[in-house]
Amino acid sequence: MLSDRKNQHLDIVLDGRGRGAARTGFDTIAFAHVALPELHMDEIDLSTSFLGRRIGGPLLVSSMTGGPARADTINRHLATACAALNLPLAVGSQRVAIEAGEVGGLGTELRALAPNVPLLANIGAAQFNTGFGADEARQAVDMIGADALIIHLNPLQEAVQPEGDRDWRGLLHRIEEVARRLPVPVVAKEVGSGISGPTARRLWDAGVHVIDVAGAGGTSWAAVEAERAQTPRQAAVARAFSGWGLPTARAIAEVRAACPDAVVIGSGGIRDGVDAAKAIRLGADIVGQASGLLEAATQSAEAVVEHFETVLAQLRVACFCTGSADLGQLRRAALLEP
Amino acid sequence: MLSDRKNQHLDIVLDGRGRGAARTGFDTIAFAHVALPELHMDEIDLSTSFLGRRIGGPLLVSSMTGGPARADTINRHLATACAALNLPLAVGSQRVAIEAGEVGGLGTELRALAPNVPLLANIGAAQFNTGFGADEARQAVDMIGADALIIHLNPLQEAVQPEGDRDWRGLLHRIEEVARRLPVPVVAKEVGSGISGPTARRLWDAGVHVIDVAGAGGTSWAAVEAERAQTPRQAAVARAFSGWGLPTARAIAEVRAACPDAVVIGSGGIRDGVDAAKAIRLGADIVGQASGLLEAATQSAEAVVEHFETVLAQLRVACFCTGSADLGQLRRAALLEP
Amino acid sequence: MLSDRKNQHLDIVLDGRGRGAARTGFDTIAFAHVALPELHMDEIDLSTSFLGRRIGGPLLVSSMTGGPARADTINRHLATACAALNLPLAVGSQRVAIEAGEVGGLGTELRALAPNVPLLANIGAAQFNTGFGADEARQAVDMIGADALIIHLNPLQEAVQPEGDRDWRGLLHRIEEVARRLPVPVVAKEVGSGISGPTARRLWDAGVHVIDVAGAGGTSWAAVEAERAQTPRQAAVARAFSGWGLPTARAIAEVRAACPDAVVIGSGGIRDGVDAAKAIRLGADIVGQASGLLEAATQSAEAVVEHFETVLAQLRVACFCTGSADLGQLRRAALLEP
Amino acid sequence: MLSDRKNQHLDIVLDGRGRGAARTGFDTIAFAHVALPELHMDEIDLSTSFLGRRIGGPLLVSSMTGGPARADTINRHLATACAALNLPLAVGSQRVAIEAGEVGGLGTELRALAPNVPLLANIGAAQFNTGFGADEARQAVDMIGADALIIHLNPLQEAVQPEGDRDWRGLLHRIEEVARRLPVPVVAKEVGSGISGPTARRLWDAGVHVIDVAGAGGTSWAAVEAERAQTPRQAAVARAFSGWGLPTARAIAEVRAACPDAVVIGSGGIRDGVDAAKAIRLGADIVGQASGLLEAATQSAEAVVEHFETVLAQLRVACFCTGSADLGQLRRAALLEP
């Protein structure tokens, strides 16, 4: 059952077994410290806009699904916290809700909890080869009153899942069609293996103008699937890929170079506001986290607020110590060449 | 006794003491992940041809000998599995069988078990300085109805064995002669120290058109011989070479560059289908394993089938996540430069 | 209370929890050994001049504050030792003493204990945005009869302290003014995150001609503040920066290149006379230590003397084994390129 | 007492505390394996000549002194073994013997035990500033009937010994004089910190045509002296230099490049015949060991013979697996570029 699987995913990620063997690459990057910043730290402007809305900081709740019972709680906590901090929120895959013809997760309650933040709907790319089309895409958006639709590209995850969708033929064309017909922007997103420059460029040319790299170094779906494998072979196949993927730092730099005008979301293994600052320096417009805030999300909206305020405080310190008055200046901050 | 020695070899390799200090080099190589492969994973074509026969995948059972009792069982399991999956099978050294004038191992029973797969006979190069010639080479081939004859080049192994053959003078000429007179192709193969570009080129010019690099990073015969040494000196001499050799990844790249038209077998320390994919990307036509499948080979044909299906499944996922519809495309897949 | 905080700082640094995750970079630098130095080791001249006074060696006691009770003892030990060895001494921040309108620490007693050594007063840069001006600067100098005024630049430290000064606007201009109006030179100094080439150049152009890099690799104020944080958020914010900063070796080289005529103090994580020799080789005129001598400073003047004599002895051996008769020759000693 | 000190040295080195923090550099060098050597391993010619005599292999017993009682035993074992294998033998410093006006160690007994091998006398360079001259040099040579005189250059060792000789002024000139007046060649040798290219060149120009690099990575006299220090300061001064020095591999390459026609002895941290092969490949004519054979030397002549036969066997295998019929070919063997 899909909902059982999602429950297992949550548990495996929560107790730390979901981290793979890859590194994000952020550890090898360092800012040149500015000892005389000439700023008022409290006046550093971390706000930015995303999907046409002004947001409280360059942060995003990355998509997470869970078994139905827990997903509701998690989403309620996330939405309440995002509303409080004015941060964008991406929901987990809406496949089940759409297939069941019912509003899964929180549906319109989500938008009610967070009326002004950018909300992102979510569907897997492979669904467009198993019956979904522009109609279902629009349904996903409407269901939650979303500002954009994430189409997640997860070939490795599908490949190592026994139940996975293996038919990925012609998907670029399908995505192009959805992007043309949908009234809101489409976001292309990996789930932890990264989007490369060339792939991003193909997506850009197909009309996808927001790319979430979701690179390697954080949650590894190969590691997760190895943990819940039913047979030795499934486990072995998945395990061999636990270090697979484009490191997040590199994926961001590649995508930014390949698509200078795209909105780039830097995600995958972001631990704190220093990683976030590096992601932004390398080319990300905003930065997403999934596993890093899952613990807080299972607890309470307050815990999520606390989590994000910590990340924002770290990001503010990073701006201060690089002499950056805002994110635009952070993007030009000097790095130590290795 | 030779058969005692072979028994010890099996035990040392089986309990993990046969791995040396060298690295294959595969860990420093990574594919650029393709997030939108546009393939049907089940339609990826892993088949290829080898020695004029179509095979089920680019995999090979590398030569292994064992004490007579166990060799029979092992070979039976391997042959049955290879027949089931249509994979090529190389037998261990046939020296004893030829010297004894009798058909060792399984002889024609092997061909009976695996009537359609490429079978490879095996003789040590040094034997051609201790009495063997083109006649014995042909005998080895005929004994099992082989499609090719492997001549293994194992100078380090001979050098660290007290019983080793030390006279390697003029062997290239002898190999050339065998290659000219034998009706089937000759394969030159190391046993875990690797064949370099220049050596491969000399072999190519002598008429050897198939090279199995058998590089460093997997089984180390210096490590094995150190384990079974009778005297401290033998152990110390062998131990000093446990890190010796051309790393497999490098050997493959060198041989491919030196001999663009050779059939290259990538082997030595191949752990899984991801290593296999890297070996192919670097220039191997097919990929061999010895120690990695020995455990399964001692158990049953089913265990060997399971082993290879796992490797093939991993290789298929690697093709999928690099957007490669077949092995030809995998050979051109993008790598992350380090 | 400020004095409580200072007491905690001492304890955290003393028991080793003040060391961050950064490296000084000295470990990757090595001198080319000179096997035939042709010197008399006892005649190697380690003396140099600093702030117009001849000193016993290129060493400096870096600024340290402590709770009032302990600061007095520590300063007395340091001053007595510096007098004995004729080494310069920098006091810790005089903010409290100036704000209280009283002579904190030892005041004129310090000068009485060490009548001939260069003494350096100390004020935080941020104070010039919270009421201090050239008058207070002069007060700090006069209070101890100092030869120079250190203005410490500690944006990271302020940023991760809950009580920290966050308003750093216009400080370069304020520092420029102080430098113009003060009868003694101004020294700009970090506290463990390093001063970069560009920042040093801006300071130089503003009339600051002595730079103490105080780079990363030794005491990390982020690590220290993480240890004494009151809330999880404070701890998490600080902890994320425990590896932040310009490694000392690099900071020295950058500042020397950017300001060829500046007096450069190399400090931050200096462990011994070999590190000191490397700092000098990279461009430092003299070398400062804080945490490395704190233990001795809490014990006795003799312990401090012993500490410095050890460092000087090591520095002398480094000169000897690089064939350097004095510090000028040490600056041209050959390094092993990596 | 000098002899107490020497006794301590032996014990510290014997129980492994004499190894410093430096690396020889051999681990980063690898030969390109030759899978088809076309040699008879037993016919590989390891003999060479040294100081005008043909020797059994490119190996040398490096100078070692010990307390008088043990030195005699050790030297007797070494001499007997060297005679058996026809290997050159360098004695430890003869200073005490010369100063006492008596024949220390074994004196002429040594030559009687090993009538045909190259024997090397040994005096410290610093002695030529404390009373020794060409007469004492000749005395050292005559005392044992030596074929050459080693003048050891040990500035770091002297510098970290409380009793050390610190006056090294004008020594090059003194060495030049000795070299001119002595009827046998002078060898310049470090004791574990390495001789650099430029220093070797100065020695060559002064008439010293044999250089023993004795580089870093094996015995570290700073580590040894730290172990036997009487005071914390002595220990701390010495300890800071336990990683000091030119790595042996680099020293050999530098000296060979600076002095193409010199006889170069590669020593310092040589562990086995593979290290020896690398040293020769990098430019050494012969290879010396001290600490590596000390254990055997305290046991028996047989143990020393066994030790050297093991090293020679390893060297032979290295020649075989690089396709080198003799040392000249080994010097041109292909390396793996890193």
Ligand SMILES: Cc1cc2nc3c(=O)[nH]c(=O)nc-3n(C[C@H](O)[C@H](O)[C@H](O)COP(=O)(O)O)c2cc1C
């Ligand atoms: C429990 C869990 C569920 C997830 N579900 C989805 C999903 O439904 N759709 C999606 O696009 N990504 C999903 N992801 C992937 C994340 O959005 C994210 O791309 C990935 O975990 C990498 O980020 P991280 O390292 O911060 O966890 C999920 C991740 C987790 C941990």
Ligand SMILES: Cc1cc2nc3c(=O)[nH]c(=O)nc-3n(C[C@H](O)[C@H](O)[C@H](O)COP(=O)(O)O)c2cc1C
């Ligand atoms: C037990 C055992 C026996 C072997 N016997 C032979 C042999 O008879 N002939 C041969 O060419 N190679 C022999 N090999 C070497 C393998 O074919 C292979 O080249 C080597 O083990 C490296 O591959 P691996 O790292 O996958 O084990 C043997 C290997 C093993 C482990």
Ligand SMILES: Cc1cc2nc3c(=O)[nH]c(=O)nc-3n(C[C@H](O)[C@H](O)[C@H](O)COP(=O)(O)O)c2cc1C
């Ligand atoms: C206990 C302690 C107190 C310090 N107080 C001051 C201070 O008041 N003013 C200042 O400029 N630096 C201060 N520092 C920073 C040091 O001067 C020095 O720049 C920093 O500790 C890096 O050097 P180290 O790695 O040798 O400790 C203090 C350092 C310590 C350890």
Ligand SMILES: Cc1cc2nc3c(=O)[nH]c(=O)nc-3n(C[C@H](O)[C@H](O)[C@H](O)COP(=O)(O)O)c2cc1C
């Ligand atoms: C116990 C001992 C005594 C030594 N005595 C001398 C000596 O008297 N004269 C000398 O030139 N070198 C002496 N050495 C240095 C060695 O000759 C050699 O250069 C050094 O130990 C580095 O080689 P290794 O790493 O193989 O030990 C001595 C070394 C040891 C271990």
